[in-house]
Amino acid sequence: MKQAESTGTLAGQKAFSYFPGCSLHSTAREYDVSARLSCEALGIELKELEGWACCGASSAHSTNELLAVSLPARDLKRAGEVGLPLVAACAMCFSRLKIASHELQNNDMRKLVQTVIGQEIQKTARVVHLLEVVDSRLDAIPVKKPLTELKVACYYGCLLVRPREKVAIDDAENPQLMDRLVRKLGAEPVAWAFKTECCGAGLPLARPDIVLKLCHRILAQARQAGADCIAVACPECHSNLDTHQEEIRARYGDDARVPVVYFTQLLGLALGLSVQQLHLDKHLTDPVPVLSSKGLA
Amino acid sequence: MQTVETITPLPQSRLSGYVQKHSGQNPLRCYQCGKCNAGCPVAYAMDLGPRQVMRAVQLGLKDHVLSSNTIWVCLQCQVCSARCPMEIDIARVMESLRLLAILEGYPVPEKDIELFHRIFLEVVRRHGRLHELELGAMYNVRSGHLTANAGLLPQLLSRGKLSVLPTTIRDARAVREIFARAEAESRKAPAAES
Amino acid sequence: MARIGVFICHCGSNIAGSVDIARVLEAARKMPQVVYVEDNKYTCSDPGQASIRNAVKAHRLNRVVVAACSPRMHEKTFRKTVEQAGLNPFLLEIANIREQDSWVHSDDKERATEKAIEIVRLAVAKVARNYELYARQISLTKRALVIGGGISGIQAALDIANAGHEVVLVEREPTIGGRMAQLDKTFPTLDCSACILTPKMVELAQHNRVVLFTYAEVQSIKGFVGNFEVEVRQKARKVNHTTCTGCGTCWQKCPEKVPSEFDLGMGQRTAIYIPFPQAVPTKPVIDTEHCRYMKYQRFVASGEEDKKPPQCRVCEKLCPTGSIDWEEQDRVFTEKFGAIIVATGYQTFDASAYGEYGAGMYPDVISGLQLERLMCASGPTGGEVKRPSDGAHPKTVVFVSCVGSRDEAKCRPYCSKVCCMYMAKHAIMLREHDPEVQCYIFYIDIRAGGKAYEEFTRRAQEEYGAIYLRGRISKIYQEGKKLVVLGEDSLIGRPVELSADLVVLATGMEPSSGVVELAQKLNISYDTNQFLVEAHPKLRPVETQSDGIFLAGACVGPRDIPDSVAQGSAAAVKAAALFSQDYITTDPMTAMVDISRCTGCLLCTQVCPFKAISTQALRDGRVVASVNEGLCKGCGLCAAVCRSKAIDLRGFTNQQLFAEVTSLWQ
Amino acid sequence: MQDKIRAKARELLETGTVDCVIGYERATDGLTARPVFIYGTAGVDRLVFDQTCVHNLSKFLLDRRDKRTAIVAKPCDSRAINLLINEGQLARDKVYIIGVVCQGMPEVSWNRVSKEPQERCQRCPQRVPVVYDYLVGEPVEALPVTFSDVEQMENAGPAERRGFWLEQFGRCIRCHACRQACPGCYCSECFVDQLDPTWVGIRKDVTDNEMWNTIRAFHLAGRCISCNECERVCPVSIPLSLLNRKLEKDVGEFFDFQAGIKAETVPPFATFKKDEHLKGVE
């Protein structure tokens, strides 16, 4: 089985198949919107993958390995037929797709999966994350409104940088992709130690206590580092960090509130798009005050 | 996990064989330095730390491992794997142990987590995609935590962050079949009796 | 015409018991070119050997076969015997009819006898084609080169010099002393490192049989045992060391300050500098990269016009002896040596490979060696332990063990051996410096094998209150002025979170940079960790596969000071033993080239494990192989791969082996 | 094609780039070709190139080691040149290679020219010389190497194989034409001619013949560039290619090596890998 466009530079790639993933159609709509808008502004064409299905997320691979590969495999096959590289915005989807395409290299696994999805897989698409695509044309970004004086804590989470050989788009301990971007946009990426510490992933319902504890650590660290906001590239990280800040304050007493935004929103902002266009007003922890204080909103 | 007064090591047990085979990781490489425990964000909430799980696997203490909450609490954040000095993919080991526990019907100490996963998949099975409102609602009802995250509901709705109706993809049937076949196939998977 | 005598040994009943000697005698008598046979009860006994000598004379024998025990047993003995009889010792062959016949076939006398006869036939066939071989005697230069001026190299150099031989020591740094010079105290005795090292450094520098080349490197090596030719590059110091008195004015007045390598960035040095006060030689070098005048000159050379930097030249102006020599260039010279001792030592692992520990990111995460500098009375802080970030006195210090050791992910699978001990030492010393300091040592296993070592680590815990926690640190991050350390106490089995003022990474040992290139120049081997490989890990620990090249200290593997010193002395003895001979006797069983047949394909040069075959150009323009008998060890690889049979191996020639094969069917 | 070669040859001789061009000319039978050495522009028009130019001329270069020489080389010949350079027998800068694209040569004798290319050419992977200074003809795809003939022999039973080869070796008359034609056989004194020891009996016995043929083949292991001249010149037509190609096959499989493809390369017997797993060796 060959992997289409497995080579070739991203920078040269104009059009991509786009895999928004479930959250971007609901809780993370602002990510979807800002991604589409800023990509358009950058001349990147996103063609939403026709009939994509859920990647299975952590639930699938927590309980049924085969399912965890088969669900993404179906999407990979479809994308393979389209022939464009498949760009995922959600880090979870990205990770699942990437791992799946990795597993499919193994013949036995592929045969098994083919029987499960009831189709033969000739070729799959190369999987990339939106952050990689943007980074590939960093110098070409036409910054209209530099985000001067905005201190940003870039938060990568787990799924973009681990596991090293199957997924990682950057170093696991001190990644730089997003920091580079933020700097390019005129903002100041703060140095902090929790870029890749886990936020509690899919446990907010089942073990809120864990999620609150982990998020509290991260938020506190970001604040300490003097960040005005945290930039993320994953809807799960976002909802964990953004939605529970009141509870966290209630539970831990200290005020560790920091607005959490998507890197695409910052990108859009710098490209001259408005707060409303980018749904920057939709977050539970409102970033608008701090943005306007910097004259950015 | 049941308490164990004295343990009887079974180094030759099928358990470490299974782990080796299923996860491709050799448990005997672990020399118990503890870096995994040290870095695990949820170690504090586990009855056995990753290091202890590796140890128990080395010693073939199957029940000890498979009935621990560790394998359920594990977030798959991969920090342990990324930092292991012996390059053991510990997260992968956790995963294979959890799958084994499911296969062999071990009681699940983290009911809610298991329930969450089950409902999540049911929803996806139904629509081919996730419908978060549905997931949340069903979870709250079936877990009995009726108010869990309910506080957030108005804010989310007001911001249009929760779509009330699910989007169901055109050939959701295909997805349902995938679920069915995947479950059938993985039941055939080899277990590790010891 | 060969006149072969065959002497068959009964070895009491060892052979005669299961071999029919009479029949063997009969058969032997009929073998081609055999003119005399006899048997003895014990051929190796004096009467036995005597009768060989007599027979050689009486029957004008010019070849001898002794059918007895294994050649590995008595070949040497009988070589002497025939030599005493006036024959060349190599006109002898042994037929091994004991270990490889009578002893293994005692159950079947008939076939044991048949086999014995054929073994004798093999030997007869071979010996008929033996000819005189003469051990070549190669003169040797009784002069040793020591590469590396650490404690191990210093010890080796001193011992050789005291044994009465000249020694040249080459050190690439501006001073000798190596890592030990950077240490404050030494475990387990806690005596001051400088106090025991510097006297040795001085003794070496003043020794009349020692020549010291600091700030110099070995550039190339030719030759073989007893006759090495070594090119040494003396790096330009820009200071004339013959006139310089080391008064110190220059380095006190030099305005340019840069981080000191010797202090591992914990302190500063000037552009013209000596690495540390007790450096040997106590004469400065100019760091041309940072020297202001050098920068000025580079600027002028670059041809740019706008604002020239200052010329400075303060040192030149102030030097009372006019020793500053801006024109000085690197100088390459060749020296002859008989033996080479490699003592290139180690460097500490670069902890920045561990992103999760933030070494290089957080100023207060330092290495063990850096702490040594902070504790050292003659160090940048005058022995006051101040943490780099704000100069505060750390009260809570956390030690992280196995940084760059026992870590396959970092390609450092081995244990560095000394870290456990120096962490204990640091814990003790920090308390000595400040009783309020609390040390936490995260260890995996305490490796304290050595005289008074275990007791030492106990003292650190019992008397100096160091808390040992079993578990590897996973993450370190800054929180305000503190460093938060995430670990585990694996004995309790729970995560540990500590906030510390200072974190010390016990970085492991790795071979010094450039050791691989050196090993390739020397044609000695190194292992996957780039440590140099001994000829035998147990029995030849300081020798290499190349004669005359010896190893000492941490270039072979992690070593502490006592081991390094012991090895230095051991290597010195090997060199001295070599020098106790007036010439080197080479094994005559070496390869030889028939230039008329050699086609110059030079496959032999490619397979030779000892680089013993080089090329020579003949008058007719052909290029052919030529063997350096000093390097050849007689493996015969070359002879086996040579298609035109132009190269052959003395003692195991094509003729001999071919004859042995064919003899079996005569 | 021919004209291009002549033009190039003329140019090279005129400019004095070389002082001799080794190529082919029409033989006296008026049909087949034979080697020719051209020293002056006058002779250039004698050069021919067509389907009859079967010989591997590379070995002639050995007689002009340090004189500047141009040579007409087919793909197989070009591999021979690489081999000779690799083994220090030739200096690249002394040789000017006029490479010719080759679709395979037919069987040619005084009275017939075969339709199909010769067997050796059918199995030859190269169609374009692996090294040249000037190329004549349009480059074409190289073909995969096939060893059907060798495999067939491998699959026969040992007794069958033994019988076959004994018969073949039995026919050998030890004329050593194979050696004379082989570009890899350049030893000043071949082992077969040596008397110290007499590796191979003087008598023309089947066992001595076997000794000769097997060892010669083995001396070409990892070196044979499969031009197959040995087989072409064998008067009793022993299928020598079957021997050489067996070794070529194994060398390829075990050591991933093909002789004469590159000039700068380490031949398989000059090196080793500590941890290589070779079948038959535990």
Added chain:
Amino acid sequence: MAVGFEPRVVGFLCNWCSYAGADMAGTSRMSYPPNIRIIRVPCSGRVDPLFVVKAFQMGADGVLIAGCHPGDCHYTEGNYHMRRRFALLQPFLDYVGIEKERFRLEWVSASEGKRFTQVVTSFTEQLRQLGPRKDRELMAAKGVQRAV
């Protein structure tokens, strides 16, 4: 298999490991079939294919080459080169009809007297099973004349 057939085996043993191993077998009074004739070579790498082919030409039923285990070569690399040579030579001889079972390369260290006896015993047994070489019959069948 021929009744009472006793194969003739030529063994090339490297001086440092295998020859010493053979001695060890003797000093510890082990026993193995006396069919092998041992030729001492400095290193297994010294064994020229010529010697092997010659032995078979002379009529050997089997040829054994024994050297130090990989990594233990007294000359550091000799056995690695032999390994390559053997890897080609064995199948090649098999190809011309000298069965690969007749030609062995073994690693025997100086301390492995036991292993040496096992090697020789199993090899000899294998050759007994294989029976004598069939060249004469085959030549007769093919009408190949032998020089006198």
